[in-house]
Amino acid sequence: MDLKQLEHFVAVAEERHFTRASQRVNVVQSGLSASIRALEEDLGGPLFVRSTRRVALTAAGEVLLEEARRVLAAAREARNAVTQVHGLARGRLSIGAIHGLAPFIDLPASLGRFRAAFSGIDIELTLDGSRTLIDDVREGRMDIAFTQPALPIPDDLGQRMFACEGMVVVCAARHRLAGAHGMRLSDLAGETFADLRPEWSMRRLVDRTFAAAGMHRHIGFEVNDIPMLLDLAAEGLAIAMAPESVAAARMRETRGAPIATATLNEADEPCWELAAVFKGKAGEPATPVARAFLDMLGLPEVPA
Incomplete structure (x- = not known):
C-alpha cells in the first residue's frame, strides 16, 4: 500500500464513478482500476461494489476511507512543514479562479489555512474567465488558475484535475x-x-x-x-x-x-471538468509556493 494507491482510492470513493475518478487524478481508467485491484489484494478483500454507472463502498471501504483521508492529510502536513523549513518565509501567491468553484473548493477557507501556515506570503486573488486566467499563468502574472483544463495542454503548463x-x-x-x-x-x-x-x-x-x-x-x-x-x-x-x-x-x-x-x-x-493550471511539467508546479498551496489542498500530482 502506498500514498498513490490511497489517493486513487479516495478519488473513486468520493466520485463514486471510475471514469470521473480517473479524470480527476489524470490516470487512464485501466491504470486506476489496476491500482484499486492491487490495493484490494493487499488488504485482502473488496473495497467497492461496482455497477455500470456508479460504485459504492463496502463496509471495509467505509473504514478505509476515513483512515486514508487521515494518512493523506498527515502526509500533506509533513510536506508543508518541510517546505517551511526550505524557505517559504517570504513571497507572493497569486491565485486566479473562474466563478462557481464553491461546491468543489472552498477557496476563501483554503487561502485562510494557507495564510495561517505561511504568514509571510502575500496572497492575491482574481476572478476572471478561463482564457484570461490561463494566459496570465503562461505569462507569469499568476501562479495558479482554478479553471477548466487547458486542452490541449501547452508545453509550458501543467495541471491537476480536481473535479x-x-x-x-x-x-x-x-x-x-x-x-x-x-x-x-x-x-x-x-x-x-x-x-x-x-x-x-x-x-x-x-x-x-x-x-x-x-x-x-x-x-x-x-x-x-x-x-x-x-x-x-x-x-x-x-x-x-x-x-x-x-x-x-x-x-x-x-x-x-x-x-x-x-x-x-x-x-x-x-x-x-475543473483543474488547477500552473507553470510546470508533469503535474509539478515550477514554484515552491504554488506546490505548497496545491499540496495543502490535497490535489493529486499528475503522473508523467
Whole structure:
C-alpha cells in the first residue's frame, strides 16, 4: 500500500464513478482500476461494489476511507512543514479562479489555512474567465488558475484535475422535465434555455455538446451570473444546464422558487471538468509556493 494507491482510492470513493475518478487524478481508467485491484489484494478483500454507472463502498471501504483521508492529510502536513523549513518565509501567491468553484473548493477557507501556515506570503486573488486566467499563468502574472483544463495542454503548463462532474438539466419544480432520468438531448428540443455569456467555459461546454449532436437550441436569456441562471430556471422562464453539485446546492436553499433537476443518459451527459493550471511539467508546479498551496489542498500530482 502506498500514498498513490490511497489517493486513487479516495478519488473513486468520493466520485463514486471510475471514469470521473480517473479524470480527476489524470490516470487512464485501466491504470486506476489496476491500482484499486492491487490495493484490494493487499488488504485482502473488496473495497467497492461496482455497477455500470456508479460504485459504492463496502463496509471495509467505509473504514478505509476515513483512515486514508487521515494518512493523506498527515502526509500533506509533513510536506508543508518541510517546505517551511526550505524557505517559504517570504513571497507572493497569486491565485486566479473562474466563478462557481464553491461546491468543489472552498477557496476563501483554503487561502485562510494557507495564510495561517505561511504568514509571510502575500496572497492575491482574481476572478476572471478561463482564457484570461490561463494566459496570465503562461505569462507569469499568476501562479495558479482554478479553471477548466487547458486542452490541449501547452508545453509550458501543467495541471491537476480536481473535479469531473456530470451536468444536469435545471428547471422549475412544476416543469414537465422535473425529476426525469436518462433523457436524450433530443428530449430538450423546443425548450427555451437560459445560459451564461459565450465567454464562460461552462457555456462553451454546453454549446459543444449540442453542436456535436447536430442540434440547435434557442437561448432566450443570457446572464453573467450562475445564481441568476438558476433563478430564471426556477421561475419557469427557461431551462438551464449546470454541474450536479451546483444545482444540488441551490436546491438546499430556502430562498426563492424551488428548482428541480433532470438527468441525461451517460452518452449525452457533458462532464464539467475543473483543474488547477500552473507553470510546470508533469503535474509539478515550477514554484515552491504554488506546490505548497496545491499540496495543502490535497490535489493529486499528475503522473508523467
